[in-house]
Amino acid sequence: MSRYQALKDMMVISERINGLFRSVGKAIDDKDSAFIQSLTLRQIEAGATALDVNVGPGRGADGPEDMRWLVRAVQEVTDLPLCIDTPGLKTMSAGLEVCENPAIINSTTAEMEKMQGFFPLASEYDADIICLTMDERGIPNDADSRAEMAMLMLTTAMEYEVMPDRIILDPLVLPVVAAQDQGAKVIEALRMFQMLNDPAPRTVVGLSNVSNGCRDRSLLNRTYVAMLMGAGLSAAILDPEDKETMDAVKTAQVLLDQNLYCEDYLRA
């Protein structure tokens, strides 16, 4: 049986080490490693099994240096995989150069220029790579086009010696307030992705995108994560300190027979 099907443990990727959050952006500006490291340890304590590392938007020429600093600060306190999150090739290279933990490149798109830049880095640094199903025309609004782009990325990656087991496909979750029809399309796309190769490629989402601009964000996030896990999701970028969402993840893991703690859990 494939290691990605039965008993696969969902990867919980912390979304909080991101300069988009004001406090984190300030810590990056001030090179306050104590702040970053205590946040990292809290996220791991709450259940993170990997960490997204993102310096945030608008750093311009400082991007690479900030990323180097941030990766170093985080890996001083953990050996967990780091998901280096930037659209910039220079900032990505800088992060990978200093990363000693297992690395995940977040991300490439299906744009030829992006793939030509990022797949060689995945090969050079022996990293996993997240592939977003979008191109120069944007995010497709149906599952078939997402699957088509996923296939293009899987085949193009192989030209750079990046094998399908290093690929993590992301169907791109959109805010439900902006695109209500996309919630079900993403689930359909996830199912289609898993049929593109044997063993099935892994999948990931940025969960909190779904609740952007909504009032009860946690309720939307945790309901959606359970639905996505039922469709075979392998990883989610989320805030594990949101206890209700983490409880939903753990409960879905029990229901999907993804871990061995079922008896303890059921008695708890």
Ligand code: THG
């Ligand atoms: N796919 C992949 N990577 C991703 C995303 C994705 N990385 C970034 C993002 N999406 C996932 N991370 C976040 C982080 C924060 C929020 C959403 C997704 C978020 N923040 C609040 C907001 O914007 O309203 C609060 C920000 C603040 O406090 O200022 O929602 O989809 N591969």
